[in-house]
Amino acid sequence: MVKVAAFDPEDLVVISAHLEGSRLRVADMVFLPNEHRFVLALNRPVAGATDARRMTGLHFERVTRAMTSKMPPQTPETMLTLLGIGYEAVDPPSGHVVLLFEGGGAVKLSVECLEAAIADLPPLETGKTETGN
Numbered sequence: 001m002v003k004v005a006a007f008d009p010e011d012l013v014v015i016s017a018h019l020e021g022s023r024l025r026v027a028d029m030v031f032l033p034n035e036h037r038f039v040l041a042l043n044r045p046v047a048g049a050t051d052a053r054r055m056t057g058l059h060f061e062r063v064t065r066a067m068t069s070k071m072p073p074q075t076p077e078t079m080l081t082l083l084g085i086g087y088e089a090v091d092p093p094s095g096h097v098v099l100l101f102e103g104g105g106a107v108k109l110s111v112e113c114l115e116a117a118i119a120d121l122p123p124l125e126t127g128k129t130e131t132g133n
Contacts, residue, residue, distance in 0.1 A: 002056065006116040009087045012097070015118050016085040019058065021045045027076035029107070031066040038063045038109050040099075041121070042082065055121040060097055065110040072105060080105065087114060 006012040022042035029040045038060045046052040072078050081102040089095040093113035100106050 001120040002054075003119045004117065007114055009089075009114065012085060012087050012114060012116060015058070015116060018047075018118060019044050019056070019082055020084055022056070022082045023053075024080055024082070025076060026071070026078045026080065031063065033063075036063050036112075037061055038066055038107075055124075056118055057121055058118045059116065060109055060111060061115040062112040063109050064112060067108045067110075069106045069108065070104045071101070071107075072103065 002018055004011070004015055004018065006015050019042060022044040024040060024042045028042070029038070031038050040058045042056050042058060043053045044056045046054050072080070083100045083102055086098045086100070087095055088098065090110075095111060095114065097109040097111055097114070097116070098106055099109075
């Protein structure tokens with residue numbers, strides 16, 4: 001299980017490496033302006049395992065603004081592939097986090113400072129469920 005926090009650009013490189021090639025739906029990203037948080041749920045490749053994937057949560061704190069560029073049509077089921085995550089210092093410690101997606105789309109987050117974390121989510125139960133019959 002992966003669990004990593006980032007408080008500087010070098011830490012963010014580690015998170016980006018873990019999430020490269022992750023898939024997500026547009027609906028799996030949300031900006032929570034009242035909480036100054038941006039949250040994603042991604043299906044990331046598992047290192048060293050062919051075709052194995054793991055659901056992982058990623059969140060950014062102290063987010064003041066979220067902007068998109070060249071994103072595909074905004075339908076909730078549109079699938080995206082994450083290419084990487086970068087950081088641009090503006091007026092340290094504030095800056096921009098940029099999530100780059102296949103096809104040229106991007107999400108740019110304005111942050112007061114860099115504060116992010118990823119954590120693998122527990123596997124979904126795949127057993128039978130009761131139907132009430």
